[in-house]
Amino acid sequence: MANGRADMAATTLALLAAAALCCGMAAAALPRVEHPARNDGTLSLLVVGDWGRGGTHNQSRVAEQMGRVGEKLGIDFVISTGDNFYENGLKGVHDQAFEESFTDIYTAQSLQKPWYLVLGNHDYRGNALAQLSPVLRKIDSRFICMRSFIVNAEIVDFFFVDTTPFQKKYWTHPGKHQYDWRGVVPRGKYIANLLKDLDEAMEKSTAMWKIVVGHHTMRSVSDHGDTKELLKLLLPVLKVIQK
Ligand SMILES: *[C@@H]1O[C@H](CO)[C@@H](O)[C@H](O)[C@H]1NC(C)=O
Numbered sequence: 001m002a003n004g005r006a007d008m009a010a011t012t013l014a015l016l017a018a019a020a021l022c023c024g025m026a027a028a029a030l031p032r033v034e035h036p037a038r039n040d041g042t043l044s045l046l047v048v049g050d051w052g053r054g055g056t057h058n059q060s061r062v063a064e065q066m067g068r069v070g071e072k073l074g075i076d077f078v079i080s081t082g083d084n085f086y087e088n089g090l091k092g093v094h095d096q097a098f099e100e101s102f103t104d105i106y107t108a109q110s111l112q113k114p115w116y117l118v119l120g121n122h123d124y125r126g127n128a129l130a131q132l133s134p135v136l137r138k139i140d141s142r143f144i145c146m147r148s149f150i151v152n153a154e155i156v157d158f159f160f161v162d163t164t165p166f167q168k169k170y171w172t173h174p175g176k177h178q179y180d181w182r183g184v185v186p187r188g189k190y191i192a193n194l195l196k197d198l199d200e201a202m203e204k205s206t207a208m209w210k211i212v213v214g215h216h217t218m219r220s221v222s223d224h225g226d227t228k229e230l231l232k233l234l235l236p237v238l239k240v241i242q243k
Contacts (some may be wrong), residue, residue, distance in 0.1 A: 009194075011086045019166060029150040030159075030197045035114065043153050044073045049081030049120070049215070052101030057143040060105060067108025077113045077151075078106075079158070082120025082212040082215035084145070089119075089126020089180075103140045105186035117145040120215040121170060121179075148194055151199055156209035159198060165190055166229040167197075191233060199237050212238060 037043045046066055053059045070078075085097050106115075123131055130136070136143045147162040164170065165184045170177075186188045203211065216227045218235060 006205045010018060013032050026186045028197065030201050031146055032148065033144065033225050035150045035153045036153050037154040038076065039094055043078050043155060044075045045079060045226060046070055046073075046075055046212075047081065049084075051080070051113065052083075052084040052085035053098065054097065054100045055105055056186045059101070063105045063111075064108070065158065066106070067110055068111075070110030071107060073110075075110060075113060076153075077140075078111060078115045079213055079233065080117035080145075081213060082118045082164075083122045084117055084120065084131065086122055087125070088177075089123040089128060093130045093133050093139075095126075095130065096144075098136060106142075111187055113142065114144055115142045116149075116151050116158070116160065116213075118147070118162060118213060119147065119164060120166075121164045121167070124164050124170070124179045124181075124204060125177050126180065129182060133222075148198070150205075151161065152207070155207060156211055157201075157207040160214045161198065161212060161214040162194065163216040163227070163232065164235060167216060167227060168229060172217065195233060204235070220236070 006039055046069065048062070048066065051059055052061070055063075066078075085095075085101055085238060090097055094145070117131075119128060119131060131145050134145065146160065149160050151158040151160070162184075164179075165181070170179050171181075181187075214230075214234075217224065218230045219226050219228060
């Protein structure tokens, strides 16, 4: 008590730390996964998105072809750009859709590699936290899904970005859908922290290639069109690396 002011400062810091822990909103280094390139310095992978349909909509047929191509290339891992489970993500960590749309579908030997996944808007319509839960890894160790993270593969750094919270219309005009925004509110703060973390990670990255992975297209001539929030908020952060 001799040093009242220092005590108070320490208390304030502790409170801030507690607040940050409780809401998971503090800017912090993005989680990082090391995935070394092969001995010859190359890397080979498949990218898939919009897939989990219990094998229907030709998901099983695509899975079979992925298995073949994966074997030919001897892939190191698979990237998923989200919408991992239709229509409404997973209900919980014990939702059978996990096996029915993932484990029991991608059975080829060549696909028994790590899968690095981000969430899509349909995943947010279920229990988004379930897909991020390490419990799923106990059921199928391939499933490595996080909100925003980095896969460092020596010659290339992949920056996985959680794009769904950027889209304002999901917040303001959800229609009949419900989004699981736990852990991403308030939106502005979540996005600001994410962009700061991403900016720092990009600045630090020394990989020859930097590839950004997310669910929503920044530019598209297709149905959904451009995502204007990403053009406004994310694109400037990506451009910094060209300096
Ligand atoms: C599945 O693929 C077949 C042939 O490639 C196609 O005719 C059919 O429309 C596809 N089904 C769906 C639901 O997309």
